[in-house]
Amino acid sequence: MADLPELLAQPEVQIAILVVAATILLLLVLRIATGRKRGTAVLLVGPCNAGKTTLFYRLKDGTTALGTVASMQENDGYAQVRNDKGRVAGQLRILDLPGHPRLRSKMEQYLKDASAVVLVIDSADITPNKTEAAEDLFEVLTHPAIARRRVPVLLACNKADLETQAHSVDFCRRTIEKQLDAMRKTRQALGGDAGRALSALGKADKPLSLASLRSPISSASISAEKGEVGEVVSFLAKLL
Numbered sequence: 045m046a047d048l049p050e051l052l053a054q055p056e057v058q059i060a061i062l063v064v065a066a067t068i069l070l071l072l073v074l075r076i077a078t079g080r081k082r083g084t085a086v087l088l089v090g091p092c093n094a095g096k097t098t099l100f101y102r103l104k105d106g107t108t109a110l111g112t113v114a115s116m117q118e119n120d121g122y123a124q125v126r127n128d129k130g131r132v133a134g135q136l137r138i139l140d141l142p143g144h145p146r147l148r149s150k151m152e153q154y155l156k157d158a159s160a161v162v163l164v165i166d167s168a169d170i171t172p173n174k175t176e177a178a179e180d181l182f183e184v185l186t187h188p189a190i191a192r193r194r195v196p197v198l199l200a201c202n203k204a205d206l207e208t209q210a211h212s213v214d215f216c217r218r219t220i221e222k223q224l225d226a227m228r229k230t231r232q233a234l235g236g237d238a239g240r241a242l243s244a245l246g247k248a249d250k251p252l253s254l255a256s257l258r259s260p261i262s263s264a265s266i267s268a269e270k271g272e273v274g275e276v277v278s279f280l281a282k283l284l
């Protein structure tokens with residue numbers, strides 16, 4: 045049998061090594077390129093007090109620590125994502141953004157590189173917060189990078205544990221859909237949205253339908269405080 049130096053001197057073996065090395069390199073480049081295209085972080089956005097920080101800690105540590113203080117800055121961390129068999133399937137970077145309107149300008153910068161967006165809303169308090177929630181969704185969906193990459197969005201209707209006060213997912217979704225439709229009309233009439241991908245909201249002469257937009261928009265009923273976040277975890281697992 046030929047020893048290693050002899051084997052390596054054979055042109056067929058050298059070609060085989062080159063082909064394997066080139067394939068590995070190509071796979072690495074493809075992985076980096078597609079990773080970039082898909083974005084690097086899942087953003088938690090939505091009105092003040094909706095439960096974003098509570099959800100952030102629930103996903104990151106499985107606890108509700110520090111969820112009660114209004115956030116002044118973003119929380120950045122990694123969540124272990126389990127598949128439906130309960131095994132850790134991978135980890136994702138999660139960014140919890142403050143809901144206060146004065147601090148929301150940062151959202152624009154993070155949207156450039158988002159792999160998914162979770163819009164957290166308080167389903168017991170949707171009516172007074174519908175304008176803010178729809179505004180956030182407008183900024184998300186019409187962001188050119190989100191529209192181009194068809195970034196998935198989850199409408200997470202939180203505080204489902206407040207059974208008598210919490211509205212159904214359907215009600216929350218329809219409320220936001222209507223508000224977004226009205227907002228689109230006003231903003232189109234006013235102009236000034238140059239650079240935003242307004243076409244991502246569908247045809248201007250038709251009522252807006254969340255079900256038929258460029259980015260897939262799913263909805264879930266959750267309770268971040270009680271740890272009932274299975275639908276968020278399933279949404280995240282699909283990103284891996």
Ligand SMILES: Nc1nc2c(ncn2[C@@H]2O[C@H](COP(=O)(O)OP(=O)(O)OP(=O)(O)O)[C@@H](O)[C@H]2O)c(=O)[nH]1
Nearest residue numbers: 092093094095096097098111114115143267268269
């Ligand atoms: N009942 C109930 N309360 C919740 C739930 N999730 C969060 N809360 C409460 O809602 C309040 C606001 O929660 P946060 O997580 O701080 O809300 P936020 O969206 O991060 O708010 P900002 O940082 O101000 O944007 C806190 O008092 C939480 O304890 C939930 O699932 N059920």
Ligand SMILES: [Mg+2]
Nearest residue numbers: 096097114115
């Ligand atoms: Mg917060």
